[in-house]
Amino acid sequence: MTVGAPLVRAEGLSRSFTRGGRLLGRGVPLLAVQNIDFAIRRGEAVGVVGESGCGKSTLGRLLLRLLPPSNGRVLFEDADLATLSHAKLRRLRRRMQMVFQDPYASLDPRRSVGAQIADGLTVHRLVAPKDAADRVAALLRQVQLDPSYAARLPHQFSGGQRQRVAIARALATQPDFVVADEPVSALDVSVQAQIVNLLADLRSELGLALVFISHDLHVVRHLCDRIVVMYLGRIVEQGPARAVFDAPAHPYTRALLAATPSLHRRVRTAPLAGELPSASKPPSGCVFRTRCPDARPRCADAVPQLEPASGDGTRQVACWRNGEPTA
Amino acid sequence: MQKLLMPGLLLTVIVAAALLAPVLPLPDPVRQDVGARLAGPSLAHWAGQDEYGRDVLARLVWGARVSLSVAFAASFLAAIAGMFLGVLGGYFRGLVELATVRAAEVVLCFPPLLLALLVVTLLGPGADTLIFCLAILFAPGFARVAYAETLATRNLDYVTAQTSLGTPTVRILMRTLLPNIAAPLIVQFSLTIAAALLLESGLSFLGLGVVPPAPSWGLMIRSARATMEQAPLLLVWPCLALSGTVLILNLLCDRLRDVLDPRGSRARPGFLRTLAALPSKRATSMPTASGLLSVRGLTLEAPGPHGPIPVVRGVEFDVAPGETVAIVGESGSGKTLTGLAIMGLLPPAISVVSGEIVLSSRSGQQLDILRLREREIRALRGGDIAMVFQDPSSSLNPLHRTGSPIAESLRAHGNPGHRVTELLRRVGLPDPSRAARAYPHELSGGQRQRVMIATAIANHPRLLVADEPTTALDVTVQAQILDLLSDLKRSDQGMGMIFVSHNLAVVSEIADRVVVMYAGQVVEQGPAAEVFAHPHHPYTAALIASTPEDDIDRLATIAGAVPQPWALPQGCSFAPRCGHATPGCESQAPELFRHGERRAARCLRWREFA
Incomplete structure (x- = not known):
């Protein structure tokens, strides 16, 4: 399913925000995303997993250049998004789209869903105005909604239906690359499954490169070929979904898996102590060491780089104890 | 739309009267009749005559022309200019913000009267000057409202979604942003028109606005003041006209805002609690909780x-x-x-x-x-009984130290207040005495939830x-x-x-x-x-199956969505989404069938699943 060179590639991507301090004073820089290398091929689904504040949403927005990076660059095919002219970037946006977390916030409350789905078509002049309605109807059918709903306003829909509308809007321009930022976490369990299955179907039908951002490991495993685990702005582990799930190589991935409640496992191991450190004052060395059950003094000395995991070449892990026998 | 009818009609009457003043059978508003000075209402002069014997009703109607056109024109200009500055400043931020919103705010530093005096000195008095002057005075207000609303709206997902679609910026501003910040601007507009009417009157009253003998409401108030003792009615008429128009405008703009909201105005909850509506059954049998x-x-x-x-x-x-x-x-x-x-x-x-x-x-x-x-x-x-809520960041008062609600709860139930630290230690906060003095924003989400739990368990x-x-x-x-x-x-x-x-x-x-x-x-x-291992109701079974956990390729889904409470199905509520529904399920609402000591299921076919 995945072929050829990467469609989207990020190199040394960093983004910091400044918190506090406006006209006077400089405020505290907050490193949301730090030095991330990332690539996705056509037809590939990559899950980006982590807790709130790990930078996964920022990464998604950087990949689409909805945010400019502080450092590093994003290449779409071979075009550097940062050096493209405003007009060229706008034209390229046809090929990359986003699905947002909250379907209540991502649709304009004052315009009919049909008009919003048609936006991409009219902006990029993809269909003649008289054919727009037909195309909108086809898109609504594609996300399993009744085409007659086009005239309705967003508040007349349930959360799951709104998310379908948002997906139809993203698909209208026939993109190659879609970033879905927590698209199911605001939905009810029974509806979540519908949307996950819909995304899975659309991905294989349309050959999308899909970045699926989520805090829910179980959902990601269902949808994705590859998983990227983030902690405090850095990638700590990445590799094929099954391998990451079955034998997590980084202690954080292990803790995350252990903490995820399960219907079948009755005994849970002791949860990770403490909470995510502030991104404005990250720990020295390995950012996870303050909560890591396996930390050693030397973990505080330097930042571990992503390296192939010992014994599994398909996977990369950023841990100083990579290669040591695990306890 | 019906809501607009009443205030709209009233405003139309006022505007029509003003517009039609030349053709209405009214006496000349500037024709003097000194003999009938300060005459009371009569058949020929319904509202009486002023200090020069001019007809008050005619002057009111002609005055409306001047007062209303000045107020409308000034508010309109101010709204356009302010909106433009505010939206640009709020959307682009940075230097643009400095050049638009902040620059407009400089006007706010001048006392309005001083600014008016300055403009009038430069341009000479008259209606045009007044419009210009009022527009300058009111534009920063619009700029500020538009700026604040733009700031709040520009980062909403549906605006970002437009960016990610590749929509040109001007189109985003005009079609997505403006309609969504319109409501507060409409309210601002109604307030501004009212304020402009009043300020026009004030400036004319001071002799800085409309030049006599042309009538305006402000001038009428001004001249009536001198003869307040002899003819108080002369003061009442223009004041009534002024406040009536202002009220109607406020009402119209309020209604307009409601009508423009596609979600419709939501039902406002009553002020009185209806909880105590149940009749007391204390006298009869009181079931005992097992x-x-x-x-x-x-x-x-x-x-x-x-x-x-x-x-x-x-x-x-x-x-x-x-x-x-x-x-x-x-x-x-x-x-x-x-x-x-x-x-x-x-x-x-x-x-x-x-x-x-x-x-x-x-x-x-x-x-x-x-x-x-x-x-x-x-x-x-x-x-x-005690409760822990979902969102720890909104259920703690940001102005109180975290220890104080716990101490309060302890004292309210007659327990010594010094157990706060002990409770905070019990819920696993690492440095309990420091945590008790911390404000909620200094704690993380998990710590805040621990504080909520400590408050809840304070009195066992x-x-x-x-x-x-x-x-x-x-x-x-x-x-x-x-x-x-x-x-x-x-x-x-x-x-x-x-x-x-x-x-x-x-x-x-x-x-x-x-x-x-x-x-x-x-x-x-x-x-x-037992329920998770062997669910008896198809809904429970479907919920379990749709939980993304098992190592399967495809999640089981429940078709459709939860029925809206105002459109419940006739029979079993779950029947329309149930894979096991029979025609019987759609007509007959099942009761909660109990079996064994401890289990119950509301399904006609539960025996088949059990």
């Missing part, structure tokens, strides 16, 4: 446009001492309202139709919470109601809070807990018994392990 709490036939209604909507229908369950009962369901299942009813904290719009919630209190009494007075429930809350409640206590937290922190709750249960023998959640996996970790709710009804209940 254990700690017993909910029987709880039925709640919410007001709807077409009559009351049932939101909770005949809910029944028990909680034994020391037992954790989880109420599981999707949004709209009524699980949260059930929890709130137990706390006596139902929102004012929800009314109790029937049912009993009997708590066996610490003093050994059997109390029906639905029939207690507010004062009696307050004595129970924080004592016998017999029953703890936890409404989605871990939903707003990260998984690793969620695991910590679940561990904390289980620890508390172990150490505080006899504390019953009601754990409201949508997450089956979380529930399976903490609950002894589960109550599954769907569309306001209990559809299944029983011991947690």
